[in-house]
Amino acid sequence: MxxxxxxxxxxxxxxxxxxxxxxxxxxxxxxxxxxxxxxxxxxxxxxxxxxxxxxxxxxxxxxxxxxxxxxxxxxxxxxxRDVEKYYLGLVNGELPEPSGSVNAPIMEHPVQRGKMVANAKGRPALTDYTVEEAFGLYSLVKLRIHTGRTHQIRVHMKYLGHPITVDEMYGTSEPVRLSAIKKKFRLGKFTEEERPLLSRLALHAFQLRFTDEQGIRHELEAPLPKDIHAVLQQLRKHKK
Missing domain, CATH: 3.30.2350.10 (Pseudouridine synthase)
Incomplete structure (x- = not known):
């Protein structure tokens, strides 16, 4: 690479x-x-x-x-915490509120190694969210984390009941398929099975804002990857 x-x-x-x-x-x-x-x-x-x-x-x-x-x-x-960290994520379903904050401490899962869990005994964790677009099955959410806990966004979205799409650990490993988005979906003539649009965690760290040692303010952005972008295009196209 x-x-x-x-x-x-x-x-x-x-x-x-x-x-x-x-x-x-x-x-x-x-x-x-x-x-x-x-x-x-x-x-x-x-x-x-x-x-x-x-x-x-x-x-x-x-x-x-x-x-x-x-x-x-x-x-x-x-x-x-002098760096503003913003993410974009696709989550399952539609959130009841257009914006909000999740203030839920996070600790290591008592049994499953490598997994985290929201628990009052954990370390403080705060995430703000704003729904950018809602599509019924999925929603595009902008997230800002104020703390840097392991898997923080993934744990907090699960806590809200709307896990990040294709999150095997905190939600479901079910990939995003066009057949779920497009009503009259048909496989191509020579295609035996449908290829997923997205089969990995739909979470992207898209913006960092901070002031460097010289006093220069930076607002850095990483464009959305092609796979997440492709899903959004289809969701917009087939939105009811």
Missing amino acids: RIEPLIIFENDDFVAVNKPSGLLTIPDRHDNALSSLSGLLKQHYGQIFTVHRLDRDTSGLVVFAKHEQSHKYLSQLFES
Whole structure:
């Protein structure tokens, strides 16, 4: 995979990258370094410093520092919640309110490893949401997270009863199919089975806003990936 087409913005201090879904932010113990975003960046720049992460299945904006001083500054910025983080997600169903906040602490699941759960004993977690478009079966929601808990958006959307679409862990692994969206859907003459429009987590980190060490304000945006965009086009086209 080439890193150049993924770069959204860079200067002498940091680089912002549009991470594809399915790619790790940093390698885990079993993975070869080049199977992660940080590994690809290290190959390109020589050295790179990880500031924050996205889940493997979430696509979108990730910022990496280019030197130690920038790493220290940006890491503190993210930890002190001085970065505005916005996501776009497709969720199952229609939310009863056009906007709202989920203020529900999150902790590790007592039994299932790697899974999180909303629980009063957990660490504070706050997510704001606004419904951008509602389609009945699905809704496009803009989300802002004020805290950075593991799987925060996914847990909070499940908590609301509208999990992120194609979320195997917190909702259902059922992919998005055109036959569910289009009323008079028919398979093509030579097609035996329908290919899903989307078969991965429908969550994208689309915007970061922050002020850098030089006092320059940044508003970085990563365009929606083709697969989520294709689903939205079909939903708009066949909206009742």
